[in-house]
Amino acid sequence: MSKDAPEAPEQLLAQTMAARATTPGTRFDHQLLRDWGYAIFAAAGSSKAEAVIVTDHLVNANLKGHDSHGVVRIPKYLDWVRKKELLTNQHVRAVTSKGSILVLDGGFGYGQVIGQEAMQLVIERTREHGFCAAAIRNSGHLGRIGEWPEQLARAGLTSVHFVNTSGYGILVAPHGGSDRRLSANPVAAGCPGPGGNPYILDIATSAVAEGKIQVARNQGSLLEPGLIMDGQGEPTNDPERFYADPVGSIFPMASHKGSGISFFCEILAGSLSGGQSSHPNNPTAWRLVNNMMTICFDPTVFSEFDFSGDVQRLAEWVKGSPARVPGIEVLLPGELETRTELDRRENGIFIDTQTHRQLLDAATSWGLQTPSELAL
Numbered sequence: 390m391s392k393d394a395p396e397a398p399e400q401l402l403a404q405t406m407a408a409r410a411t412t413p414g415t416r417f418d419h420q421l422l423r424d425w426g427y428a429i430f431a432a433a434g435s436s437k438a439e440a441v442i443v444t445d446h447l448v449n450a451n452l453k454g455h456d457s458h459g460v461v462r463i464p465k466y467l468d469w470v471r472k473k474e475l476l477t478n479q480h481v482r483a484v485t486s487k488g489s490i491l492v493l494d495g496g497f498g499y500g501q502v503i504g505q506e507a508m509q510l511v512i513e514r515t516r517e518h519g520f521c522a523a524a525i526r527n528s529g530h531l532g533r534i535g536e537w538p539e540q541l542a543r544a545g546l547t548s549v550h551f552v553n554t555s556g557y558g559i560l561v562a563p564h565g566g567s568d569r570r571l572s573a574n575p576v577a578a579g580c581p582g583p584g585g586n587p588y589i590l591d592i593a594t595s596a597v598a599e600g601k602i603q604v605a606r607n608q609g610s611l612l613e614p615g616l617i618m619d620g621q622g623e624p625t626n627d628p629e630r631f632y633a634d635p636v637g638s639i640f641p642m643a644s645h646k647g648s649g650i651s652f653f654c655e656i657l658a659g660s661l662s663g664g665q666s667s668h669p670n671n672p673t674a675w676r677l678v679n680n681m682m683t684i685c686f687d688p689t690v691f692s693e694f695d696f697s698g699d700v701q702r703l704a705e706w707v708k709g710s711p712a713r714v715p716g717i718e719v720l721l722p723g724e725l726e727t728r729t730e731l732d733r734r735e736n737g738i739f740i741d742t743q744t745h746r747q748l749l750d751a752a753t754s755w756g757l758q759t760p761s762e763l764a765l
């Protein structure tokens with residue numbers, strides 16, 4: 390328990406919302422951000438195709454509402470490229486290819502490229518065998534993991550994904566612990582849905598994704614209570630105390646349940662793929678490596694029944710639960726992202742001034758001139 394008197398959650402939320410409302414920044418059209426991203430990644434050594442894949446993934450994460458995995462990542466990616474922790478123009482390589490089993494190596498390339506190429510192989514293998522288990526190791530940051538079940542769902546497939554890092558991204562205290570031992574270890578799942586909008590679950594097993602702490606820090610806002618602890622293991626909602634010395638940790642989601650799922654992300658994505666689980670002494674712990682276990686099913690092979698009809702009936706049944714709090718309806722996995730994307734395509738993507746400045750600095754450091762529409 391905190392030594393300080395706890396503030397009411399409503400009070401903390403009100404402070405956070407007030408801070409966000411006054412955060413200086415600009416709304417940009419997504420296409421403007423894309424064009425800028427293509428130029429930045431090309432200047433940093435990526436082929437045109439790679440620059441497009443990486444940028445589109447990041448801007449799409451912003452469109453979906455996951456700013457923590459959007460263009461805010463660009464300066465960090467470029468920093469890694471400069472230090473050769475992340476390698477440009479790499480492609481996925483099959484290490485093992487036996488029927489429905491794939492072990493793939495990402496060669497420390499951009500995770501957006503490695504992920505997209507790996508999912509294409511998974512689609513082909515699943516169509517052939519009805520099922521595919523693909524262990525992907527040594528990928529760069531795989532970004533918004535929901536992108537991967539989405540790619541498979543667009544091909545009519547249902548999938549589940551477990552992700553870890555191999556030591557660099559240790560951020561989360563295990564349930565009952567007080568320092569960083571586990572990575573944020575996201576889990577994602579997807580299945581085709583109506584109108585081309587798949588059902589997508591995409592969650593970190595940490596109480597909050599680290600990128601969201603970074604975004605709150607950039608915006609000078611507080612987090613909701615119960616998400617992070619400081620370097621002494623005391624709960625806090627202040628991002629600055631998380632980044633202080635000694636560093637703080639993130640709570641696992643859902644106490645012991647999230648902690649346990651995270652432990653198995655390490656085993657499924659890390660130990661089984663050969664990319665290794667989170668340990669600071671791993672040989673690749675000096676660079677950010679994402680490993681992912683993707684398990685993919687072709688519903689037409691598995692189910693002799695009407696799979697989509699059953700999913701649809703389930704969705705309507707769940708959605709139909711009367712709101713417990715008037716005005717706050719039940720949302721299905723992926724529904725919030727679909728709505729956010731519609732809004733942001735129309736009204737633009739908000740970039741706070743601090744992030745904007747970091748992007749300009751990163752671009753300038755690779756010799757790019759700032760286009761007038763993007764000047765601060």
Ligand SMILES: NC(=O)c1ccc[n+]([C@@H]2O[C@H](COP(=O)([O-])OP(=O)(O)OC[C@H]3O[C@@H](n4cnc5c(N)ncnc54)[C@H](O)[C@@H]3O)[C@@H](O)[C@H]2O)c1
Pocket residue numbers: 455457458530531532533534535552553573574575589590591592593594597598599601679719720721722723724725726
């Ligand atoms: N590459 C990595 O190593 C890494 C690590 C951690 C997180 N991430 C990414 O960070 C992003 C953010 O993760 P997060 O845990 O903060 O996500 P989050 O807490 O925002 O949860 C998102 C999920 O919950 C669903 N959802 C949101 N609000 C809902 C509601 N009211 N009712 C029902 N469902 C709802 C969404 O549709 C989505 O599936 C994800 O895209 C994740 O992939 C990546």
